[in-house]
Amino acid sequence: MGICQSEYDKLYSLNPSAEILFRNAYNEISGICVVLKGHQGGLGPNKEKIIWYNVYIGIDKIRSEQIPRIFILEPPDHLIEHKNVFHPTFCVDLGRSLPHLCWGDYEKYWKRDLQRHDRTLVCLIRCAEKILGEQCLKPPYAR
Numbered sequence: 001m002g003i004c005q006s007e008y009d010k011l012y013s014l015n016p017s018a019e020i021l022f023r024n025a026y027n028e029i030s031g032i033c034v035v036l037k038g039h040q041g042g043l044g045p046n047k048e049k050i051i052w053y054n055v056y057i058g059i060d061k062i063r064s065e066q067i068p069r070i071f072i073l074e075p076p077d078h079l080i081e082h083k084n085v086f087h088p089t090f091c092v093d094l095g096r097s098l099p100h101l102c103w104g105d106y107e108k109y110w111k112r113d114l115q116r117h118d119r120t121l122v123c124l125i126r127c128a129e130k131i132l133g134e135q136c137l138k139p140p141y142a143r
Contacts, residue, residue, distance in 0.1 A: 001060065001062075002028030002062075003029050003059055003121055004028060004029070007120060007122075018034040030058065031093055032056070032057055035054050035055075036129050037053075038132025039133060041080075041135045054073040055073060056094060058092075059124075070100060070128050071101075073098065083135045084132070084135050085099050085100070086100050086101070
């Protein structure tokens with residue numbers, strides 16, 4: 001089950017970079033791309049430098065207890081230093097391996113604390129932006 005146009009429109013009103021990539025058989029939106037602001041991360045002197053992450057999100061099961069995986073399209077893996085981004089794994093929807101976001105405690109929050117109707121695209125994006133805007137420097141981390 002994807003999302004309806006009105007839910008997508010809410011995200012688009014907040015972030016006009018959002019783009020629909022896939023729809024399912026019921027014409028629900030099941031995959032989007034969006035650009036998110038974050039820090040470069042890492043441990044070097046540029047760790048607070050602002051960069052833009054172009055991401056893909058498969059949202060066909062957004063209301064489930066399993067938080068959707070967010071894949072990083074840009075920047076390429078070799079330029080990512082953020083400690084909360086995992087090295088590439090295969091993205092079935094796009095047919096290639098891509099780095100992806102480490103949800104950390106947000107995964108528990110999504111599953112345990114959010115009601116099904118609160119698991120929205122805007123909520124998901126806000127969580128992702130929070131992670132990309134700061135990084136966990138306590139081991140273990142993704143990089």
